[in-house]
Every structure is written in structure tokens, then in C-alpha cells.
Amino acid sequence: MDTKPNPVPVTARNILTGLREIMAASTNAQSKLNQVVDTIADAVSSEVCSIYLRRDGVLELFATRGLNQEAVHVTKLALGEGLTGYIANNVETLNLDEAASHPDFQYRPETGEEKFHSFAGVPIIRNQKAVGVLCAQHIEPRKYHEEEIEAFQTAAMVLSELISNAELIDDNSAEITEATESGAIRLSGFQLVKGKASGHAVFHQPRVKIEHTVAEDIEAERHRVYSAFDKMRVQIDNMTTQAEFGVGGEHEEVLETYKMFAYDEGWSRRINEAIDSGLTAEAAIERVQQHTRMRMRQIDDPLLADRMHDLEDLANRLLRIVSGQMGTAATLGLRQDTILIARNLGPAELLEYDRRRLKGVVLEEGSLTAHVTIIARAMGIPILGQVPGLRQRIRENDLLLLNVDDNALFVRPNPSMEEAFEAQVELSQKKRATYMALRDKEPISLDGTRIALNINAGLRDDVGMLKLTGADGIGLFRTEFQFLVAATMPGRAGQLRLYRDVLDAAGDKPVIFRTVDIGGDKPLPYFQASEVREENPAMGWRALRIGLERDALMKVQARALLEASAGRKLNVMFPMIAEPWEFDEAKAVFEKQLAFLKDRKKQLPISIRYGAMLEVPALAECLDLIAPRLDFLSIGTNDLTQFLFAADRSNPKLAERFDWLSPAILRYLRRIARQADSLGVELSVCGEMGGRTLDALALLGLGIRRLSITPASVGPIKAMIRSVNLEDISAFMEDHLSSPITDSRTALEKWAQERKIDLG
Incomplete structure (x- = not known):
């Protein structure tokens, strides 16, 4: 050898x-x-x-x-x-x-x-x-x-x-080929931030052309990079102190994480090493950026890829400064109502635009956990993501109609498209006004039954929707969002501050905190949940399964929730419970932290209610065993449905294959509702199913009396509740599930229309 x-x-x-x-x-x-x-x-x-x-x-x-x-x-x-x-x-x-x-x-x-x-x-x-x-x-x-x-x-x-x-x-x-089409087209994408907007297409970033790659004077190139870094950091510092949406909220953490990248010595060192090899300042930045892009293509972790986009955003900014070439469209200024077009955006780049003219954003990439999405949500700017081939389909200054609610972008619309869009916008405005008028009305059915309507939240800013919607409380606060936007694992102090802010903002309305649901399909770049690559992450090592194994993570969260709830009521819910012993172990973590605080004479919550999410079908077979320990039970229809049908909801081929109104899921939910009622367990639904008027109508017919939904759904669901007689829908669902037909959705819709039930 x-x-x-x-x-x-x-x-x-x-x-x-x-x-x-x-x-x-x-x-x-x-x-x-x-x-x-x-x-x-x-x-x-x-x-x-x-x-x-x-x-x-x-x-x-x-x-x-x-x-x-x-x-x-x-x-x-x-x-x-x-x-x-x-x-x-x-x-x-x-x-x-x-x-x-x-x-x-x-x-x-x-x-x-x-x-x-x-x-x-x-x-x-x-x-x-x-x-x-x-x-x-x-x-x-x-x-x-x-x-x-x-x-x-x-x-x-x-x-x-x-x-x-x-x-x-x-x-x-x-070269990037430009659009040659001239007719009206409809493009589809992925909903990142809901909303409708119209405006003219403006491309965010012209490419900076690097004219020379080989340096004549290495020290001169190094000085140019140092100077560019100084200017860039000043820009970022100014942005993080001048954000228009006030103090507090996840957007602050996003900008702090972004700022951390700008001051990352490792990044600047790699650029300097590229200059040492003989490259110009521009070529050195591009060399490191190319390496970053190649790494991004090899990253399966979507959250880590999102953070790499922030680094690319900074590299583009640095390249423009050092080259002295044309800046972004934000630098030039927007002259009219604009829909911004980009492959991707960093959070700071979005902040540079004139909010009065920027009406919406369309991205070739983008994700729900990307920092730009969180910033846009705080700014109220609709974003449609994952729309491929924008440069090939759209020309600069084309008129665009953006309807993120329907995952659609209309390019160069004809007069009939414009008329229909304007009618949609007008109708949306009228509906919003109607729903706003219902804010202080009770969600009481025609036969006098009060339905509890809560909202789902995950960001500090979401809590403000309680007042705007008139919801009863927060039925699901996703605590993992704080973990998703952070650059490092949030400590006890940071978690405590968030939970206390949420409770303060909610006032006397209840908040149910779900313990952190990370791992699986929500990995963290700074936290390796599993040593092996998971083929089916949604069914893998995630949520409470991680919390019980990495108990330090759960202990910190338990202490933060208990301290934040001092003198108040605490509602805590554990996700992905499959068997009663998991609930017992999770509750024991909280009880141990409670005893710790009590020993140290700390102020404690007035009361603590413990609940479980029913997402894993196995738990339904143990309800009689776990019921004596439960204060409440919440059905997570998103995960429960995919597990029942063995259908990955992220697979586009399966997304429309199975319906929430199929007899299989409805019969399953009816059985849970009846069993929970007989056992005296408070039951709610907190999945997406409850936020759709027709689907929520079916849930009411199954005996569900508590819903936790998106803030935007509160108005339509409240209007539906106030137009239905629960005895009638219960009788219809009972007959329908006794001898179901193939198309349950059409049958229910026809029944509702005949009785003039408001389906929005």
C-alpha cells in the first residue's frame, strides 16, 4: 500500500x-x-x-x-x-x-x-x-x-x-435573462404574510459587476474593505435604532441577530484571507459569498439556511459599498406604489424602503421562519414567497396585483382582472368593517349557546390582536417562536421577559402557553436535537420528546413561566403527548421547579392548569387514563390529520388529497368530543381546521364548543356562529356520519346555504 x-x-x-x-x-x-x-x-x-x-x-x-x-x-x-x-x-x-x-x-x-x-x-x-x-x-x-x-x-x-x-x-x-412575455399571467406562491396590494414591479437589487479580480496592491484592497465594513456597521446600527414599529417584539431580536452577523469577526477574517491570496476587495467578498451560497445549497436545515440569507444580505450590502456601484432600489427611492421583487431579502434591506410607497413583496425564495418575514409582519407588508423565475416572467414597472390570501400574483393584468381585484379589495374592506363591528358582540348561536373563541399567537406583537378581535383569550401561545428567531438558545431571563410581557398585554384574558415545540420539522441551527438524520421529522424527535430528554431545556422554560406568572393564573400545555406517562413526567418538571421557588419564598402563580395537546392518535385511546390528571385538552388538527391519514402535509402531492371534512377525521373527532364530555375534560380545537368557517361549522356539529384560531379568522367564525342553530347542525352531522357520502364538503356547504348560514 x-x-x-x-x-x-x-x-x-x-x-x-x-x-x-x-x-x-x-x-x-x-x-x-x-x-x-x-x-x-x-x-x-x-x-x-x-x-x-x-x-x-x-x-x-x-x-x-x-x-x-x-x-x-x-x-x-x-x-x-x-x-x-x-x-x-x-x-x-x-x-x-x-x-x-x-x-x-x-x-x-x-x-x-x-x-x-x-x-x-x-x-x-x-x-x-x-x-x-x-x-x-x-x-x-x-x-x-x-x-x-x-x-x-x-x-x-x-x-x-x-x-x-x-x-x-x-x-x-x-446573464439573468429578462422577461419577454407581454400578456397577463397568474403566478402562484406560498403565503408568508397575508394581505392584498397593487403596485408596479421594482426589482430590489441590480447585480454588482466585478470588473477586476486580481489585486495590484493588497494593502490598498484591505483598507477598502475595512472602510466598507465601518460604513456598513454604521448603517446597521442606525437601522436597529430607527425601526418604525416601536419597542419590544420579536423584530428587535431579529435585528440584534442581524447586527451580530455584521460584527462577526470570522466573516471579516475570511474576506481578509481572500484578499491575502491576491484578490481585489470586490472579488474577495464575492469569493466568500460564493462559498456561503454553496454551503446554503447543501443545508437541509431551513432555519440555518434562513440565517445564511441574512449573511448574504450583508455581503451584498458590503459589495455595493466597496464598489461604489448602484445601490438597491431603496437607495434610489420609490416613485410610485411598488411591489418589490427579489430572490430573497434581509431584514435590514426591507427597512430601507419608503413604507408609504412599498405595498408588498414577492420573493423567489422565503420562508415563514425567515427574519424578513417576521419584520414584514410587524410592518404589515404582505409577502408572497417561493415564486420561481420572477426575472423571466416580470419586467421592471409591470403592473402587479398581489393577493397573498389566495397565494396569487397577477402580472400585467387585463382590465377585467383589475376590476375583479378591485372588487375583491372592496369586498375585503367591507368584510373587515363588518367583522370589526362584531368585535364587542358575543359569539352566541341562534339557540343561545356561547362558544369560546380564542386566538393562536407566537409573537409578542400578536397579543395586540386580542383587543382588535374581541377574542376571549389566547388558546395557544407557541413559545418556540422565540427560539426560532434567536441566534442562540434563549436564556431564562429572556424567556421570563417575553412571557411576562405577553401576560401583561393580555390583561385579565387567559393565555395558554404551549411548551416549546422544536426539533423535527422545526430544527434550530444552534441546537442538535437528534444525532441521526430523520426521514420523517414531523413524526420524529421533537417537542416534548426533546424536552423530557434534554430536561435542562424544559426546566429553564418551566422556571421562566412560573416566575412570569407570579400572582397570576398559569395555563401550560404539553405538545405531542402520546401516552399518559409523558404528561406525568412533564408536569413533574414544573412541580419540581414550583417547589424550588416556594422554598426560596418566591411569589408563585395563583393557580396552575395543566393541559395536553391531542396530536398523536394514540392519546385518544388513553383518554380515560389521562383524564383525571388533565385540566384541559386541545386537539391540534394539523398534526393529528397527517398522522391519521399517514400523509405528510408538507408534500404538495398530498396537500389536497385528504379533506378535513372526510368521514374518517369527523368520526374520529366526534368520538374524542363525546369521550371528553363524558369524562368532564374541557376540550378545544386549536388547529387550522377551526379557522375555516365551513370546517368550524362541522366542528360545532360534533360538539366542539371551544376554538383557538388565527386572529384573522375570529370575525368570520363569530359571524358564522351567530347565524347557526347548534341543534340543527348537530342533527345534520349525526345523520351525515351515520351514512356518509363521498363529498362531505359540498353536502355541508349546500345545507348551510339553504339555511342562510354566514360562511363569509
Whole structure:
């Protein structure tokens, strides 16, 4: 066995010195590429170095040292074909000690590469797209050093400039193609912040073009970066002190986390190291940013990816400052009502826009846990996310109609579309006015039954909706939101402050705090819940399962909730209970912390009520066993439904397959309602099902008398309750479930319309 050590790593600066001379030469582009592969191969002592460029939609071998020269301009690979195609298609670096072990390995006989074992390749990137691949191969199996890979990546940046200037690649390989359509179209997306708005399309950010990659004076470049960092940090400091939505709230934590990135020494150090290798300030920032983007593509954790977007936002800002090139659309100022278009946004970038003109935002990416979403919610700006290909479908200044409530964006609408949209907006305004008039009215049915209407919340700002909606209280406060927006695990003091603020804002109205539901499909970037990758995270190591294993997490939260509730009533609910012993153990954590505070003569809550969420179907089979310990039970219809149907609700193919009004779920819920009533357990529904008028009508017919829903749903649900006779709907549901038909939804809707029940 060959035990020779790997060669001494090469630095990017060694290679850049050679590339600078090649770039300055007066030879043609092909000659320069030939010299580049020779220079890199010599620098890393590699038998093979090759450059593939994207032309006519395929990757063509343009230059090589070590492979058959006859293969140059002959060997062509489709995107995704072989290792080279994989790199270009995924914009990802590969470093393999045995190339044939990779599932995408493909042998091309004309190149004569069969004798080479090791393989390393990096994408050549222009305007965030792979326009080529630089790769190296070695006879002996070995992985390339990290320093060598970084040198390849730096060389790829210089190559990007060379091949672009020489016009060796397809025009549309590097440039973002603009929209050529002219007719009206409808685009669909994902609801991030609800609302409707109209305005003209403005693209958030023109690309900063990097003219020069190789530095003439490294110290001068370093000074430019230091100066840009100072300016950027001043901008961020000003933003975090001038936010328009006041003091307190999760948006403050978001901006503090963002500010932490701006002052991150590790990030600035990586940029300085790139400058040390011989890159200009702009190229160094872009080099580190490319590395960040490639990491983002490899991250399965959506929350960590969201935090990486914040870092990209800062890198874009730094790049604009150091280059002196055109800023964002916010810098230029908005001249009319605007719908902002972007691939993604950082929270501080959104704050730069004129709130009077900015009516809505459409993102190619975006998620519910992204910092920009939390800021937009606080500002009241509707956002539609996950709308692909915006640059290809929308032109600057196109008229846009944004209806996030229906997950829709209308581009270049025709007159009939505009008329319909205006009618929708007018109707929405009238409905809101009608529902506002119901704020102080009781949710009492026609036959005199009072229904409890609570709201779901998760942010400090949500509590203000109690007064606006006239809701009875907060039936579900999702405590994990504080964990999702934070950069590090929230401590006891931070949690205590949040819970106390929520209780203060709620006044005499009750708040049910659900203990933290993290892990599984809500992972935290700073907290590894499970040592193994979970194939079905929603059914995995999450919520109370983590809390009981990592009891320090639950102890801290228990103490914070107990201290925050001193002199008040505390309602606490445990999620994902499957068996009674889990409830007992969770309650024991709180009781132990209560005893601790009592021993220290601390003021205690007046009373504590303990409840459980019924999300796991198994708990329904143990209700008689757990009932004596329970003060209340809340059905989480979102998770319960997916578990009952074995249907992942995040899978788009299954999203519409199973209906909440199917006999299976309705019969299951009826059984729970009857059993809870016979056992004397207070029962409520706190899932999305309760916030839809027709679905809520069915729940009333099953005997459900307590609902916890989104604030926006309170008005419509209250109007529905005030228009229905509960005896009638109970009789209908009983008959329907005795001999159900295929389409329950249509049958119930027809029944409701015949009785003039207000379904909104």
C-alpha cells in the first residue's frame, strides 16, 4: 500500500501570481486557457487540470493538461451528466479520492482518463450561475487539501473574468435573462404574510459587476474593505435604532441577530484571507459569498439556511459599498406604489424602503421562519414567497396585483382582472368593517349557546390582536417562536421577559402557553436535537420528546413561566403527548421547579392548569387514563390529520388529497368530543381546521364548543356562529356520519346555504 504523504498544500496566492501574468499577456483566449491549466497543474502537482465551459447549453472541454488533446472541443457533457455536469448543475464543489465511487461518475473513453483516481472540481461562476467547471485529477487516490480547493475556487473567479471578457460562453449562461412575455399571467406562491396590494414591479437589487479580480496592491484592497465594513456597521446600527414599529417584539431580536452577523469577526477574517491570496476587495467578498451560497445549497436545515440569507444580505450590502456601484432600489427611492421583487431579502434591506410607497413583496425564495418575514409582519407588508423565475416572467414597472390570501400574483393584468381585484379589495374592506363591528358582540348561536373563541399567537406583537378581535383569550401561545428567531438558545431571563410581557398585554384574558415545540420539522441551527438524520421529522424527535430528554431545556422554560406568572393564573400545555406517562413526567418538571421557588419564598402563580395537546392518535385511546390528571385538552388538527391519514402535509402531492371534512377525521373527532364530555375534560380545537368557517361549522356539529384560531379568522367564525342553530347542525352531522357520502364538503356547504348560514 502506498503510504506517501500528500504534497505540501499550495496557496491561492501562488496560483494568482501565475494567472496575473497570463491575464496580462497579449495572446488569444484559447492560448491563455492552455497556460492556465498548465499553471494550476504545476502548482498542485496534479497530472490533470481541465477547463469545461458552457456553450450551446452543454459543457465543452476547452483546455486540458493531462487528458488527450484530441478531446478538446470534442468532449461535451450535458448539465448534470458525469461529475463535471453534476458540479455545474448543482453549483457545488467535489473533492473525491476515488472518482468512480460517486454515483454520477461517467467515463468518457476519448479523454483517456481511466487511469486517474482522484478528482476535484469547482464551478466557474458568473452572476450566481455556473458557466463552466475547473477540475483536477490525480493518478493516486487522494483527497485534495482544503487549501488546494480554495486555490481552485479563487482561480475559478479569475477564469470567470477571463472567459467573460473573451466572450467564450453563451450570453445567457452568465446573464439573468429578462422577461419577454407581454400578456397577463397568474403566478402562484406560498403565503408568508397575508394581505392584498397593487403596485408596479421594482426589482430590489441590480447585480454588482466585478470588473477586476486580481489585486495590484493588497494593502490598498484591505483598507477598502475595512472602510466598507465601518460604513456598513454604521448603517446597521442606525437601522436597529430607527425601526418604525416601536419597542419590544420579536423584530428587535431579529435585528440584534442581524447586527451580530455584521460584527462577526470570522466573516471579516475570511474576506481578509481572500484578499491575502491576491484578490481585489470586490472579488474577495464575492469569493466568500460564493462559498456561503454553496454551503446554503447543501443545508437541509431551513432555519440555518434562513440565517445564511441574512449573511448574504450583508455581503451584498458590503459589495455595493466597496464598489461604489448602484445601490438597491431603496437607495434610489420609490416613485410610485411598488411591489418589490427579489430572490430573497434581509431584514435590514426591507427597512430601507419608503413604507408609504412599498405595498408588498414577492420573493423567489422565503420562508415563514425567515427574519424578513417576521419584520414584514410587524410592518404589515404582505409577502408572497417561493415564486420561481420572477426575472423571466416580470419586467421592471409591470403592473402587479398581489393577493397573498389566495397565494396569487397577477402580472400585467387585463382590465377585467383589475376590476375583479378591485372588487375583491372592496369586498375585503367591507368584510373587515363588518367583522370589526362584531368585535364587542358575543359569539352566541341562534339557540343561545356561547362558544369560546380564542386566538393562536407566537409573537409578542400578536397579543395586540386580542383587543382588535374581541377574542376571549389566547388558546395557544407557541413559545418556540422565540427560539426560532434567536441566534442562540434563549436564556431564562429572556424567556421570563417575553412571557411576562405577553401576560401583561393580555390583561385579565387567559393565555395558554404551549411548551416549546422544536426539533423535527422545526430544527434550530444552534441546537442538535437528534444525532441521526430523520426521514420523517414531523413524526420524529421533537417537542416534548426533546424536552423530557434534554430536561435542562424544559426546566429553564418551566422556571421562566412560573416566575412570569407570579400572582397570576398559569395555563401550560404539553405538545405531542402520546401516552399518559409523558404528561406525568412533564408536569413533574414544573412541580419540581414550583417547589424550588416556594422554598426560596418566591411569589408563585395563583393557580396552575395543566393541559395536553391531542396530536398523536394514540392519546385518544388513553383518554380515560389521562383524564383525571388533565385540566384541559386541545386537539391540534394539523398534526393529528397527517398522522391519521399517514400523509405528510408538507408534500404538495398530498396537500389536497385528504379533506378535513372526510368521514374518517369527523368520526374520529366526534368520538374524542363525546369521550371528553363524558369524562368532564374541557376540550378545544386549536388547529387550522377551526379557522375555516365551513370546517368550524362541522366542528360545532360534533360538539366542539371551544376554538383557538388565527386572529384573522375570529370575525368570520363569530359571524358564522351567530347565524347557526347548534341543534340543527348537530342533527345534520349525526345523520351525515351515520351514512356518509363521498363529498362531505359540498353536502355541508349546500345545507348551510339553504339555511342562510354566514360562511363569509
